[in-house]
Amino acid sequence: MGKMYVSCFLGVFLSIAVTSLLLQAEAQAPPPAVYIFGDSTLDVGTNSLIPGCLARADFYFNGIDFHHSEPTGRFSNGLNTADQIAILLGLKKSPPPFLYLVNDPSTFQEKILQGANFASGGSGILNYTGQVKGAISLEDQIKQFSTVRSNITNMTAGSEEASDTILSKAFFLISIGSNDIFEYLLNPTRTMSVPEFNATLISTYEYHIKTLYELGARTFGILTVPPIGCTPFARAVFSGGGNNSCFEPAQNFAQGFSSDVAILLDNFSSQDKDIKYSVANTFLMTSLLTEDMLAFGFKNVAAACCGNGTYGCNQTASFCSNREEYLFWDQFHPTQRASELAALTAFGASDPLVTPMNFSQLLGLGVNI
Numbered sequence: 001m002g003k004m005y006v007s008c009f010l011g012v013f014l015s016i017a018v019t020s021l022l023l024q025a026e027a028q029a030p031p032p033a034v035y036i037f038g039d040s041t042l043d044v045g046t047n048s049l050i051p052g053c054l055a056r057a058d059f060y061f062n063g064i065d066f067h068h069s070e071p072t073g074r075f076s077n078g079l080n081t082a083d084q085i086a087i088l089l090g091l092k093k094s095p096p097p098f099l100y101l102v103n104d105p106s107t108f109q110e111k112i113l114q115g116a117n118f119a120s121g122g123s124g125i126l127n128y129t130g131q132v133k134g135a136i137s138l139e140d141q142i143k144q145f146s147t148v149r150s151n152i153t154n155m156t157a158g159s160e161e162a163s164d165t166i167l168s169k170a171f172f173l174i175s176i177g178s179n180d181i182f183e184y185l186l187n188p189t190r191t192m193s194v195p196e197f198n199a200t201l202i203s204t205y206e207y208h209i210k211t212l213y214e215l216g217a218r219t220f221g222i223l224t225v226p227p228i229g230c231t232p233f234a235r236a237v238f239s240g241g242g243n244n245s246c247f248e249p250a251q252n253f254a255q256g257f258s259s260d261v262a263i264l265l266d267n268f269s270s271q272d273k274d275i276k277y278s279v280a281n282t283f284l285m286t287s288l289l290t291e292d293m294l295a296f297g298f299k300n301v302a303a304a305c306c307g308n309g310t311y312g313c314n315q316t317a318s319f320c321s322n323r324e325e326y327l328f329w330d331q332f333h334p335t336q337r338a339s340e341l342a343a344l345t346a347f348g349a350s351d352p353l354v355t356p357m358n359f360s361q362l363l364g365l366g367v368n369i
């Protein structure tokens with residue numbers, strides 16, 4: 001399929017989708033429970049609750065467009081991708097961080113039946129990624145989820161079967177991989193070759209998905225790695241702050257990873273027939289937004305709105321006023337607007353942007369546009 005065609009489709013789709021999806025969500029049955037895993041793209045405050053964690057966003061100017069301009073730990077000017085996806089499911093925003101829920105034993109049981117967010121900024125598929133920053137690896141996020149499963153089993157009077165039934169209706173959202181790739185490329189003493197690292201990344205991801213399956217997950221929504229070589233960080237740091245071009249080695253990894261993840265899920269689902277999944281190719285969708293930025297209302301798809309490529313966003317950084325027109329909020333992360341477009345695409349676009357079906361079909365939302 002030609003890029004022009006896909007791009008055009010994305011544009012037409014996005015222009016009419018917003019209202020119909022939102023109207024539809026209101027008319028739906030109660031949203032499914034949502035369990036969210038991954039990195040800073042989906043973190044809604046996990047890292048703010050980890051003592052000594054260095055990868056955090058619970059300070060201004062993060063959250064400037066959030067309710068009361070509150071910095072909530074989201075790496076965004078407002079809502080992030082976890083929230084935007086939750087909204088399309090009919091929720092107000094993402095379920096709270098698991099680490100927040102465990103702090104209130106009186107509501108814990110009721111809340112975990114509705115979902116929890118385990119995502120931790122800086123984390124990766126490999127469990128040493130993000131370790132020096134104090135992030136919670138995907139492996140440990142899944143360990144936390146296994147305690148949630150045991151809590152659910154406790155509520156079902158010890159019936160594993162009843163827990164399986166409850167969890168088979170839940171939605172498992174995952175976005176991870178960027179930090180593994182960045183850390184690999186930034187490590188001057190790396191020993192693994194590119195193909196070795198590549199293979200390790202995918203096989204470890206497969207291991208995590210299998211573990212979630214064993215714990216009862218059946219419906220997966222996966223966001224792949226976006227064009228991380230074109231982030232303000234990669235443009236500044238990898239090209240030496242010089243020519244502002246995208247960093248190709250990171251682009252190659254990210255693009256290859258996106259197609260590998262779709263193959264992995266295809267392979268896995270052919271072995272276990274009772275899984276349903278949708279892979280949203282964030283590499284492709286973001287590349288299309290970038291190439292055709294004006295059509296999507298963007299005026300700047302290369303620079304950070306807050307801070308610059310070298311420095312992150314903080315209360316002494318300068319920031320842009322036209323945040324709706326920027327793809328990037330800070331050196332790595334999308335603006336609230338870019339997250340909204342990504343979520344709408346995941347719910348309503350078609351192959352090759354989302355395969356083998358979109359999130360609406362996956363979740364039986366039956367949205368008509």
Ligand SMILES: *[C@@H]1O[C@H](CO)[C@@H](O)[C@H](O)[C@H]1NC(C)=O
Pocket residue numbers: 127139204207
């Ligand atoms: C890291 O992950 C691997 C699986 O890829 C696992 O076997 C190992 O025990 C983990 N290490 C730690 C310290 O958790």
Ligand SMILES: *[C@@H]1O[C@H](CO)[C@@H](O)[C@H](O)[C@H]1NC(C)=O
Pocket residue numbers: 105108109147148150151154
């Ligand atoms: C949830 O499960 C964990 C691990 O089994 C346990 O330590 C914890 O007390 C449980 N919490 C509640 C509220 O049941």
Ligand SMILES: *[C@@H]1O[C@H](CO)[C@@H](O)[C@H](O)[C@H]1NC(C)=O
Pocket residue numbers: 153154155156157158
């Ligand atoms: C549920 O957890 C409570 C508190 O830990 C425990 O007393 C009870 O025996 C557990 N029930 C089941 C069915 O596991």
Ligand SMILES: *[C@@H]1O[C@H](CO)[C@@H](O)[C@H](O)[C@H]1NC(C)=O
Pocket residue numbers: 236241308309310311
């Ligand atoms: C970011 O700002 C710092 C401090 O003002 C400056 O030294 C650096 O060159 C800037 N980086 C870029 C990519 O503009």
Ligand SMILES: *[C@@H]1O[C@H](CO)[C@@H](O)[C@H](O)[C@H]1NC(C)=O
Pocket residue numbers: 238239240243244245247
């Ligand atoms: C821009 O930077 C990239 C990455 O360092 C480099 O490969 C490329 O040759 C540079 N291009 C120019 C025109 O300097």
Ligand SMILES: *[C@@H]1O[C@H](CO)[C@@H](O)[C@H](O)[C@H]1NC(C)=O
Pocket residue numbers: 194195198199252253255256257259260
């Ligand atoms: C990683 O491997 C896949 C094939 O499994 C390939 O498509 C991709 O380009 C590879 N990535 C890199 C950076 O070599």
Ligand SMILES: *[C@@H]1O[C@H](CO)[C@@H](O)[C@H](O)[C@H]1NC(C)=O
Pocket residue numbers: 263264267268
């Ligand atoms: C599919 O999965 C099987 C079993 O895990 C594995 O042996 C095989 O290499 C996989 N194939 C692909 C194309 O990933």
Ligand SMILES: *[C@@H]1O[C@H](CO)[C@@H](O)[C@H](O)[C@H]1NC(C)=O
Pocket residue numbers: 307308311312313314315316317318
């Ligand atoms: C905050 O950002 C400014 C400008 O981008 C940078 O110079 C400064 O070092 C940052 N401060 C901290 C504590 O990171």
Ligand SMILES: *[C@@H]1O[C@H](CO)[C@@H](O)[C@H](O)[C@H]1NC(C)=O
Pocket residue numbers: 347348349350351357358360361366367368369
């Ligand atoms: C994706 O979702 C829309 C609803 O938003 C649906 O009408 C459409 O058929 C789906 N696209 C594909 C290719 O299945």
